[in-house]
Amino acid sequence: xxxxxxxxxxxxxxxxxxxxxxxxxxxxxxxxxxxxxxxxxxxxxxxxxxxxxxxxxxxxxxxxxxxxxxxxxxxxxxxxxxxxxxxxxxxxxxxxxxxxxxxxxxxxxxxxxxxxxxxxxxxxxxxxxxxxxxxxxxxxxxxxxxxxxxxxxxxxxxxxxxxxxxxxxxxxxxxxxxxxxxxxxxxxxxxxxxxxxxxxxxxxxxxxxxxxxxxxxxxxxxxxxxxxxxxxxxxxxxxxxxxxxxxxx
Amino acid sequence: xxxxxxxxxxxxxxxxxxxxxxxxxxxxxxxxxxxxxxxxxxxxxxxxxxxxxxxxxxxxxxxxxxxxxxxxxxxxxxxxxxxxxxxxxxxxxxxxxxxxxxxxxxxxxxxxxxxxxxxxxxxxxxxxxxxxxxxxxxxxxxxxxxxxxxxxxxxxxxxxxxxxxxxxxxxxxxxxxxxxxxxxxxxxxxxxxxxxxxxxxxxxxxxxxxxxxxxxxxxxxxxxxxxxxxxxxxxxxxxxxxxxxxxxxxxxxxxxxxxxxxxxxxxxxxxxx
Ligand SMILES: Nc1ncnc2c1ncn2[C@@H]1O[C@H](COP(=O)(O)OP(=O)(O)OP(=O)(O)O)[C@@H](O)[C@H]1O
Ligand SMILES: [Mg+2]
Numbered sequence: 001x002x003x004x005x006x007x008x009x010x011x012x013x014x015x016x017x018x019x020x021x022x023x024x025x026x027x028x029x030x031x032x033x034x035x036x037x038x039x040x041x042x043x044x045x046x047x048x049x050x051x052x053x054x055x056x057x058x059x060x061x062x063x064x065x066x067x068x069x070x071x072x073x074x075x076x077x078x079x080x081x082x083x084x085x086x087x088x089x090x091x092x093x094x095x096x097x098x099x100x101x102x103x104x105x106x107x108x109x110x111x112x113x114x115x116x117x118x119x120x121x122x123x124x125x126x127x128x129x130x131x132x133x134x135x136x137x138x139x140x141x142x143x144x145x146x147x148x149x150x151x152x153x154x155x156x157x158x159x160x161x162x163x164x165x166x167x168x169x170x171x172x173x174x175x176x177x178x179x180x181x182x183x184x185x186x187x188x189x190x191x192x193x194x195x196x197x198x199x200x201x202x203x204x205x206x207x208x209x210x211x212x213x214x215x216x217x218x219x220x221x222x223x224x225x226x227x228x229x230x231x232x233x234x235x236x237x238x239x240x241x242x243x244x245x246x247x248x249x
Numbered sequence: 250x251x252x253x254x255x256x257x258x259x260x261x262x263x264x265x266x267x268x269x270x271x272x273x274x275x276x277x278x279x280x281x282x283x284x285x286x287x288x289x290x291x292x293x294x295x296x297x298x299x300x301x302x303x304x305x306x307x308x309x310x311x312x313x314x315x316x317x318x319x320x321x322x323x324x325x326x327x328x329x330x331x332x333x334x335x336x337x338x339x340x341x342x343x344x345x346x347x348x349x350x351x352x353x354x355x356x357x358x359x360x361x362x363x364x365x366x367x368x369x370x371x372x373x374x375x376x377x378x379x380x381x382x383x384x385x386x387x388x389x390x391x392x393x394x395x396x397x398x399x400x401x402x403x404x405x406x407x408x409x410x411x412x413x414x415x416x417x418x419x420x421x422x423x424x425x426x427x428x429x430x431x432x433x434x435x436x437x438x439x440x441x442x443x444x445x446x447x448x449x450x451x452x453x454x455x456x457x458x459x460x461x462x463x464x465x466x467x468x469x470x471x472x473x474x475x476x477x478x479x480x481x482x483x484x485x486x487x488x489x490x491x492x493x494x495x496x497x498x499x500x501x502x503x504x505x506x507x508x509x510x511x512x513x514x515x516x517x518x519x520x521x522x
């Protein structure tokens with residue numbers, strides 16, 4: 001497990017080294033690019049004061065709740081669309097129309113409708129996580145080998161309900177998990193963007209605020225935190241999807 | 250389960266015409282009449298595309314024929330049922346279940362308790378020589394092992410009929426021989442009615458009580474041949490060779506027609522485009 005993190009650690013060290021070199025060579029003003037030590041100190045300060053926890057917690061809470069909410073809608077809808085061609089024909093045009101609109105393009109509407117309270121940000125992340133989950137779920141059901149369905153039927157899954165529970169759902173599960181993983185990533189990106197423009201807390205707010213008070217070190221702390229958490233969650237999901245990786249051989 | 254002696258399957262005037270995408274109709278099966286006895290091992294051979302799978306799928310309940318009825322022990326087929334098992338060429342094992350999980354699948358649907366179905370499943374896995382691999386994941390197995398699991402899975406719920414559509418078609422010749430023997434063993438032990446589809450004439454003669462030779466599309470029954478050899482059959486014997494010769498002679502006639510049908514299809518398809 002740990003050796004897998006080694007390349008990441010090396011990459012991190014290289015970035016810091018290049019950064020420090022840039023400081024030595026070009027000597028930029030500290031409000032534009034501080035030396036690595038400064039954000040590191042700021043990181044400790046924010047960590048010790050608990051501020052970093054609060055911001056991280058807020059961002060995470062928004063992402064997780066919106067992502068779960070989106071999953072609760074997108075997975076059943078995706079299963080239905082993948083299973084019933086008739087239903088897919090009805091629902092697909094709507095999906096096609098909404099899908100190309102970047103979730104970030106919804107932020108202005110979200111502010112108009114919800115102001116800067118939680119609902120607006122959850123709304124944006126919902127949009128960002130909904131489509132990847134939906135599309136993976138639909139694809140997961142459609143890719144099921146019809147022979148598996150036949151096998152389920154001759155082994156006693158006569159009604160749609162048992163067939164769904166015993167065959168369709170487990171056969172589509174790996175693809176659903178991939179969708180959840182991808183959508184967590186898009187959700188994580190979307191919440192930062194939403195917080196940049198409409199929040200009083202969260203990592204996105206930390207960054208935006210750092211910019212306003214000309215504190216590049218604060219901005220960098222926020223960015224590093226976003227990166228670290230992104231990597232951590234992706235690793236977690238990778239682990240999960242390895243456990244549920246049947247049917248993709 | 251009690252089985253009345255006599256006919257396991259009665260096929261009465263079953264025919265199938267597919268509406269193809271281009272709008273023209275494909276007559277896959279001409280009306281077929283056929284009786285299959287309880288406990289009989291029936292093998293169907295015929296040129297590619299003559300409707301063998303179509304017939305098996307109708308009998309399994311996956312598709313409705315455009316004409317005719319099929320009765321299983323006197324009851325018309327309305328859909329798939331656990332009483333009619335199937336073994337597929339592509340194994341069709343459930344990859345999220347272990348080896349026993351697969352064999353227990355039908356037993357669970359039949360309402361057996363956890364311990365009872367484990368015991369039954371292990372018995373069938375024993376019959377195909379895989380008891381030691383009961384708790385493996387199916388994607389760890391070779392193709393031959395997978396098909397043995399699929400055979401155990403099909404026999405375990407004790408269906409009255411088992412359809413096998415080219416079950417050994419994807420296996421190498423040696424594995425195939427071994428599986429033919431194992432299939433005969435398990436069939437002799439449990440005496441289920443089997444409808445077995447193959448392209449291999451020696452395989453047909455090795456396994457069958459009776460062989461149905463089908464015509465080129467639209468498929469109908471060209472001849473049937475009863476194989477009056479006792480098991481285990483010696484594939485190198487003169488009698489075996491005689492069966493081979495006569496079945497190949499019948500098939501060769503149909504292959505010529507089958508090629509003509511395929512060529513006509515292609516020309517028509519090109520004209521439609
Ligand atoms: N769903 C379908 N729609 C349209 N045509 C079909 C369909 N299924 C089969 N056919 C056609 O019906 C004919 C018979 O097909 P079938 O699969 O039953 O043949 P087969 O004897 O099993 O062939 P093979 O030996 O290659 O497996 C073929 O010409 C095939 O193209
Ligand atoms: Mg076929």
